[in-house]
Amino acid sequence: MQKKEHILIIGAGLCGSLLALRMAQQGYSIDLVEKRPDLRKADISAGRSINLAFSDRGMKGMKLVGLEEKVTELCIPMYGRMLHDREGNTKLSKYSGRDHEYINSISRGGLNALLLDEIEQFENVQLHFNLSCKEVDLKETKAVFTNENGEEITLKADYIFGTDGAGSVVRKSMMQQRDFLFSFSQNFLTHGYKELSFPATKDNSYAADAGALHIWPRGENMLIALPNLDKTFTVTLFLAYEGGDYNFNNLTHPEMVKEYFQKEYPDALALMPDLATEYFENPTAPLGTVRCSPWTYRNALIMGDAAHAIVPFYGQGMNASFEDVVEFDQILQAQDFDFTEAFQQFSKSRKKDADAIADLALDNFHEMKSHTANDLFLKKRKLEIAFETEFPDEYSSKYSLVTFEEGISYDEALQKGRAQDHAILRLLKNNQLKKDETLATQLQQVQEETKVILEEQELL
Amino acid sequence: MQKKEHILIIGAGLCGSLLALRMAQQGYSIDLVEKRPDLRKADISAGRSINLAFSDRGMKGMKLVGLEEKVTELCIPMYGRMLHDREGNTKLSKYSGRDHEYINSISRGGLNALLLDEIEQFENVQLHFNLSCKEVDLKETKAVFTNENGEEITLKADYIFGTDGAGSVVRKSMMQQRDFLFSFSQNFLTHGYKELSFPATKDNSYAADAGALHIWPRGENMLIALPNLDKTFTVTLFLAYEGGDYNFNNLTHPEMVKEYFQKEYPDALALMPDLATEYFENPTAPLGTVRCSPWTYRNALIMGDAAHAIVPFYGQGMNASFEDVVEFDQILQAQDFDFTEAFQQFSKSRKKDADAIADLALDNFHEMKSHTANDLFLKKRKLEIAFETEFPDEYSSKYSLVTFEEGISYDEALQKGRAQDHAILRLLKNNQLKKDETLATQLQQVQEETKVILEEQELL
Structure with a gap:
């Protein structure tokens, strides 16, 4: 059924394309605008971000639009980190103790093309390439673009979504037009x-x-x-x-x-x-992190990298953006398709998850580049893989919580994952995890210590 | 002795005025430019930030320029927080267990006027009022101003200091001219x-x-x-x-x-x-917090609120800015008056202290507005005052470390102060601080637990 609202989506990268496809399925009339040429016809990779890590939160997004099977054809499973030392020796560090948990290497262009191909099957979507957004007038809910010939084109809508990436023009317009109450950070x-x-x-x-x-x-x-x-x-x-x-x-x-x-x-x-x-x-x-708040002003909402660009070290940037679309879709339905209310609610409820994955990604940079340095960390990782292998329903490491447990939020994964790390490191350091104890007993020790740490954090 | 470098200081608020006075004493030729009228002749308070809390770090700055006695005449000592409940009952919560430790209420205008009066005694300082900075050309080390008649005036210098507050034009010029490698945040x-x-x-x-x-x-x-x-x-x-x-x-x-x-x-x-x-x-x-990095680009440096505007809840904004001047002065002397080297070093070494006081000020907002709510916090505070009274050389609360121990950095005060808070709350919650123990024993318990917590943080 055709819905009456007209939607303008600025940015046809991964997030904007998934959002457009979902909104098209919901029956909205949509303009989807991209500043670059159609990536299915031109090579526009320019040597950056050719492939990505696709995992369970991203898959939620593809399931939402019915592309679970098609996306699987693009995936190359990666079961762990293969560590290379200076002598060329290698060692595999598995991502999880559960065999069915792995991440996938996927082509950014291939994934984006898949989404655009699907979108083109909907008559209620108008796709525009080579239109660069200059400014968004949030009061009038319209945006000004320039085309290849330098001509100005203005598009008006009932609602505008900014999915125009880390350098978002929609976000910049929000910042200018809201002035001092727009919190913003860019950190390199x-x-x-x-x-x-x-x-x-x-x-x-x-x-x-x-x-x-x-x-x-x-x-x-x-x-x-x-x-x-x-x-x-x-x-x-x-x-x-x-x-x-x-x-x-x-x-x-x-x-x-x-x-x-x-x-x-x-x-x-x-x-x-x-x-x-x-x-x-x-x-x-x-390599930058962009955070801001709020994500909505008047009839506009920013989403994906435009609202929360993160560093790539958790392989979660695209997954987080796809989860944005899933979360927004749920909220929009719960609000009976009232966009104004859904914008407000999404901006509030999703922010702490975006902050959590931004923090996790920064942490992981330090872990990845100094991977082999710390003996305690290696012991911790070994123990966690053993827990996941022997007690698959009872333990998930921070990495697994973030990457494979798409049913819990990033913020929950961060809180629980950090407390677990803290607990294991504390127990290891104090020699409280005895090797002659059974693995079950050690798991119980870790769970109890994690609880103590979480309770103590409530205090502070 | 007259030094050859010509210095342009943009912003004659508290930080810029103290800096100008110190640089004048060092013999530099200085232009000190302020966008507002001379506050000694016009009432420009406009209902904002009339008085401030002046404490030991601020006093370091006044000592540096020999104004210790004159500033004391402007000070009204405040020995603690007088808490008022809804029924009008009051209760004094002392800032410290040591009688000589207190903060002072001081007039922003009075303090600024004192500095400007001193500056005017130096022939090597040119004071300009009503000149609003439009833009700084960092490549050419010059700045464009507009005067009351809307005329443009350009001032050139060997080195430029931006002490132009939270909305700093010098910082904005740095952000524009450095582009993506300038990290910046504003949070409200x-x-x-x-x-x-x-x-x-x-x-x-x-x-x-x-x-x-x-x-x-x-x-x-x-x-x-x-x-x-x-x-x-x-x-x-x-x-x-x-x-x-x-x-x-x-x-x-x-x-x-x-x-x-x-x-x-x-x-x-x-x-x-x-x-x-x-x-x-x-x-x-x-109420906003501004952070950025780096604070220097080419021949310019930002300082005070321009580099690190914080919320007012620790009463440290002006104190932090004055400490900036003291730290910069030390670095400049250690670098044998090489500004380029001093700018780099100050920008690196001072950043973590600015971040620390920004975080502490945000924490304190929550503590202040919910002051009487938490029983554990009240017990903690009582114990800390007892420690400071009985063992004045052995214990300082986080508040005392930040406010009265001007010999240690904000960052050290934050690390140690938070660990102490954590230790006391943990001991209180687990009923490990027995009341029948002597205060000396309780202090020892707190010190040991603090050490454990600090060591554990090294791990994470």
Whole structure:
């Protein structure tokens, strides 16, 4: 059934496309506007964020629109982190003790194309490419765009969604038009990232194990690699802009880049015939976290990266955006399709989850790059995998809570996960977890100590 | 001795004036520019932030420029918080168990005038009023101002200091000209504030005890009052913009304002003959925290509120800004007056202290407005005052560490103070602090538990 409200969605990336598809299914008349060309017709990757980690919260979004099976065809399961040391030795650190829990490498472009293809089957959606948003007039609920020829085009709607990413023009318009009551932060790490690649081997197979997310943790910096369907890997270097012997500011010659890789990542270097070319052709991009509040003003709402851009270290950016769409859809239905009320409620209820995954992603950067450094952490991880294997219904690590337990919120996962980590580290440090105790007894100890910690936090 | 560098200081509020005075004493040639008129000649208070809490870190700044004695004449000592309940009963909660530790109520205008008077005795300082900064060109180290007639004036310098407050134009120029590597946040509370007053009594004395900071804690909202030298009190209402029975958005009629005060603050209302007039004439202002990083770019540095605006609940905003000047002065001397190096070092070393006092100030809002609610907190406070009284050299509460121990940094005060709070609350909750033990034994218990907590935090 056709609904009367007209909706303008600004940004046809992953979040905007999923939202448009869902709203189209609900019968709304929609303009979906994207500043870039149609990614199904032009290569617009520009060397950034080629593949992503897709997991259970993202899958909730695909289930919502009935694309569970189609998305699975795009997925390459990764069962754990394959850690590479300087000598090229590898060790698999599993993501979970439960065999059915893994994350997936997925192509950003492939996933986005899947959503756009579905959207085009709906007559109530008008898709616009190459229209760059200049400004949103929140009072009049209209937006001004410029097309390829520099001409201005204005679109009006009953409701506007800003799904236009970390640099959101909709958010900037909110900030300007609300003035001092709009809280906002942008925080950058001292590190940037650059995408590189492992090509397929001569006999067209993967150059490394495609069933894992590869990590070369080197304390302050790291390299990671995720498989693609075409047998290549996308390799990402996370490196400080300054400081240390090698950094983005001082790696200015091909010889230096090779010297750095030879020293830190020799087994990866052996798989990268085009390293020097890619290094200097591909952009170096910053790693930032954007938070703001509220997410709604008048008849507009921002969602996804526009409302909460996070660093990529938990592999949850796209998953969080897809969960936004699921949560919003639930709220909209609960509010009997009253957008004004749904905007307010979503902005309030979802904020703490967005803050939680932003914090978790920052924490994980430090864990990933210094992965092998801390003996206590390794012991903790071993114990948690044993708990998950032996007592699959009774224990989930913080990583599992965040990544695989899509039924609980990010905020709950953070609170419980951090308390568990705290409990295990405390017990290990005080030698209170005796090895001669059964695993069941150790689990009970951890659960009790976790409860104590959670109760104590209530006090503070 | 005259130094060769020419310095431009934008903003002649408290921080900029102290900085200018110190730099003048060091022999630099200075332009000190203020957008407002000379506050010694015009009343520009506009109903906001009339008086401030001046304490030991602020005094460090005044000692640095030799104004210790003159500033003392402006100070009204406040020995504790006088808590007022709804029935008008009062109870003094002392700031410290040591008699020589107290904070002072001081007039913002009086303090600023003292600094400006001193500055005018230096021929190497050029003071400019009514010059509003439009933009800073960081590449050229120059700034464009507009005067009262709308004419543009450009001032060039070797080094520029931005001490232009929370809405800093220098910071905005840094943000624009550095683009993505400038981290920035502005966060607003859901509460605003409005300044009101108690006039002097008919026989020209204080309407309430002038030796205390008065608080009417009411859970979500609160009223506070600080004495002025002219026997009046400046009274500040901290109230939510929305929600609850009464808020800034719904108090739109004099009768409602009186009804609210009658219900929540009856003993204060009795001292406020001009409440309705003041309430509607004085502005409602937001409460925000501004953080950013770095504080320097090219030949410019921001300082004070421009770099770290905080909410007023620890009474440390001005004290933190004065400590900035002291810290910068030390670094500049240690760097043999190399500004470029000093800017970098100050921006790095001072940031964590600015973040610490911002966090502490936010925490204190919740403590102040719900002051009497929690039994455990009252027990903790009683114990801490006993420790400070009996063992003055061995214990300082978080409040004392922040406010009276100017020899340790805000960040140290936060870490140690929070761990102590945690320790005492944990011991109280678990009934581990036995009343039949001596106070010395209890202190030892708290110190040991604090150590355990600090060690555990290292782990996480």
